[in-house]
Amino acid sequence: MLTIYGRANSSNVSVAMWAIGELGLPHRRLDYGRGYATTHTPDYLAMNPTGLVPTLDDGGVVLFESGAILRYLGSKYGDATFWPTDPAIRGPLDSWAEWGKNAFVAGAAEIFYEVVRRKPENKSPEGMRRAVAAVTPLATMLNARLTSRTWIGGEDFTFADVAVGHQLYRYFTISWDRPDLPALAAYYDRLTGRPAFREHVMVSYDAHWNTM
Secondary structure (H helix, E strand, O other): OEEEEOOOOOHHHHHHHHHHHHHOOOEEEEOEOOOOEOOOOHHHHHHOOOOOOOEEEEOOEEEEOHHHHHHHHHHHHOOOOOOOOOHHHHHHHHHHHHHHHHHHHHHHHHHHHHHHHOOHHHOOHHHHHHHHHHHHHHHHHHHHHHOOOOEOOEOOOOHHHHHHHOOHHHHHHOOOOOOOOHHHHHHHHHHHOOHHHHHHOOOOOHHHOOOO
């Protein structure tokens, strides 16, 4: 059985948990991180020296960093649709997965920080303008990719959709002046139809309000 260390309301943990849900893998998740069991004990740091979440233990194979965990799960447990075996097919998907995790998700997270996490006394109109200016071209790029595709790669749901799509619940449910991007909105609607997305990504973020 897989063990995931990390609180359910962590965006990074949701990457691992969504993948586990899509793949139907037996697992247990233990609450670690902000507000739960500390990640700064010697035992935890021996598994994950960053002191962050998630951490995966698969029968003694221990990984940290959500992107690495996603690729591990896909390569070990995914079928040829979720994790294509042909590098010529998987490689372009991995480009979008990396862009999603390191560019789009990071940009969308800035909106989340400004709207949700910052205390009122730390908010500023200029900070929000910078966040919107940063994420809008990224969201527009993703919208263009999805204009003629059901999923990131085409007609099949793959690991790249997990990497790119896990931040969209927060992107679409917090209140801000979102650009009108119909293909992206339709993609999000398709994601919400997936049981694993609803269970592991559509998680309350109430605990994050006014924490910065």
